[in-house]
Amino acid sequence: MIQYIQEILPALLSGTKMTLSIFFWTLICSIPLGALIGLGLIQRFKPLTWLLNFYVWIMRGTPLLLQLIFVFYGLPIIHIVFQRYDAALFAFILNYTAYFGEIFRGGFQSVPKGQFESAKVLRLTYSQTIRKIVIPQVFKIVLPSIGNEVINLVKDSSLVYVIGLGDLLRAGNVATARDVTLLPLILVGIIYLALTAVCTIVLKLIEKRENVWR
Amino acid sequence: MLEIKNLTKRFGDRTIIDNLTMTVKDNEIMAIVGPSGAGKTTLLRCITGLESVNKGEFFWNGNQFDPTNTTQKDTIIGVVFQDYQLFPNLTVLGNITLAPTMVKKEPMADVKKYARELLSRLGLEGKENLYPYQLSGGQKQRVAIVRALAMQPKILCYDEPTSALDPALRDEVAQIILDLKKQEMTQIVVTHDMDFAKNVANEIQQVKQIQ
Numbered sequence: 333m334i335q336y337i338q339e340i341l342p343a344l345l346s347g348t349k350m351t352l353s354i355f356f357w358t359l360i361c362s363i364p365l366g367a368l369i370g371l372g373l374i375q376r377f378k379p380l381t382w383l384l385n386f387y388v389w390i391m392r393g394t395p396l397l398l399q400l401i402f403v404f405y406g407l408p409i410i411h412i413v414f415q416r417y418d419a420a421l422f423a424f425i426l427n428y429t430a431y432f433g434e435i436f437r438g439g440f441q442s443v444p445k446g447q448f449e450s451a452k453v454l455r456l457t458y459s460q461t462i463r464k465i466v467i468p469q470v471f472k473i474v475l476p477s478i479g480n481e482v483i484n485l486v487k488d489s490s491l492v493y494v495i496g497l498g499d500l501l502r503a504g505n506v507a508t509a510r511d512v513t514l515l516p517l518i519l520v521g522i523i524y525l526a527l528t529a530v531c532t533i534v535l536k537l538i539e540k541r542e543n544v545w546r
Numbered sequence: 547m548l549e550i551k552n553l554t555k556r557f558g559d560r561t562i563i564d565n566l567t568m569t570v571k572d573n574e575i576m577a578i579v580g581p582s583g584a585g586k587t588t589l590l591r592c593i594t595g596l597e598s599v600n601k602g603e604f605f606w607n608g609n610q611f612d613p614t615n616t617t618q619k620d621t622i623i624g625v626v627f628q629d630y631q632l633f634p635n636l637t638v639l640g641n642i643t644l645a646p647t648m649v650k651k652e653p654m655a656d657v658k659k660y661a662r663e664l665l666s667r668l669g670l671e672g673k674e675n676l677y678p679y680q681l682s683g684g685q686k687q688r689v690a691i692v693r694a695l696a697m698q699p700k701i702l703c704y705d706e707p708t709s710a711l712d713p714a715l716r717d718e719v720a721q722i723i724l725d726l727k728k729q730e731m732t733q734i735v736v737t738h739d740m741d742f743a744k745n746v747a748n749e750i751q752q753v754k755q756i757q
């Protein structure tokens with residue numbers, strides 16, 4: 333059995349690499365973008381908030397799976413063609429940005445108005461206020477919700493299966509179908525557990541660091 | 547000398563301040579008193595630029611200025627809010643040094659030195675690296691005073707500086723305000739506490755409810 337594991341492990345690990353690559357790039361792009369969307373959602377300029385709300389509504393109101401299929405199989409019909417990997421990233425970033433945007437909106441709204449006024453009488457500019465005072469407070473507020481989404485993302489990344497990307501789940505499924513054994517799928521489960529465990533630990537550490545102030 | 551001429555402030559069609567003219571002389575303490583809802587806070591918010599006015603002009607030493615304009619070179623008005631509004635994510639020192647270094651681009655070392663000086667003057671030495679949640683109400687207020695002073699304003703304004711403090715601390719604030727006066731700080735104090743106003747102020751400005 334050990335020998336069999338050694339045999340399929342390289343395939344699983346290369347699948348894990350794909351999963352992690354989707355995971356990291358989605359996070360790296362959609363957290364800052366989500367913060368921007370959240371900031372946009374609290375502005376008083378109605379057409380902007382209307383547009384952003386519409387975007388968030390579409391992204392959160394339809395399945396990510398549909399969005400993936402739409403980008404990869406649907407858009408080519410109107411001559412917008414993505415590579416598999418790009419299609420996956422595009423759909424994931426668009427989707428997760430909406431979720432993060434909504435979380436950040438809540439975060440921005442919970443910073444008291446007095447903090448903005450306090451910054452204003454000290455003559456800080458709007459962007460200085462956002463960077464030095466608002467973002468750090470918002471970050472602390474949204475951390476638990478962001479954490480949930482991060483864990484979800486680890487698992488959601490397996491949806492790229494449907495557009496034929498070689499991720500962890502596909503690697504396991506291929507091995508199981510070929511060798512008629514449960515072992516690859518169990519290993520896949522164990523690797524996902526390990527990934528989510530690492531995320532949980534990292535999030536806890538960040539939360540702990542944020543707890544120096546209240 | 548701060549002069550306010552013909553200040554009118556309305557919320558919707560309700561006039562809160564009607565054609566008010568007042569002068570705050572250098573190195574004096576002006577108390578703004580009046581019943582609840584009369585518009586004391588609103589007046590202070592107009593002076594500090596947090597509310598725009600419907601009519602009126604502001605002059606500092608004869609030069610007109612716009613309190614809502616935050617890009618002018620010098621800080622004229624500093625504010626200590628009723629609930630202090632310290633930045634919870636920054637230490638005491640961080641709260642104080644943020645604006646002077648970012649807005650006035652003063653070197654951090656100089657700002658820190660000045661901040662420490664002010665902190666010890668207000669009995670806050672050793673508190674530099676604490677976060678606001680680790681301070682008592684009175685200490686928070688004094689940090690807010692130091693934070694405002696670090697921008698070297700010409701006039702320091704307070705909204706209800708005694709309302710959140712227990713009576714023992716009231717005299718302490720009065721003492722701080724009087725000490726600052728000795729150092730030639732012009733101050734405006736909004737309060738509904740007439741005794742307190744009489745204790746500290748040279749000049750009392752009544753704000754009346756408009757029917």
Ligand SMILES: Nc1ncnc2c1ncn2[C@@H]1O[C@H](COP(=O)(O)OP(=O)(O)OP(=O)(O)O)[C@@H](O)[C@H]1O
Nearest residue numbers: 557558562580581582583584585586587588589738
């Ligand atoms: N943003 C606002 N929009 C509309 N009305 C307002 C606003 N802010 C204050 N007011 C009204 O203006 C009036 C004056 O309020 P203000 O807070 O200045 O009174 P105050 O003299 O400071 O009272 P207090 O002693 O209770 O603090 C009140 O009737 C209040 O309802």
Ligand SMILES: [Mg+2]
Nearest residue numbers: 586587588706
């Ligand atoms: Mg008031």
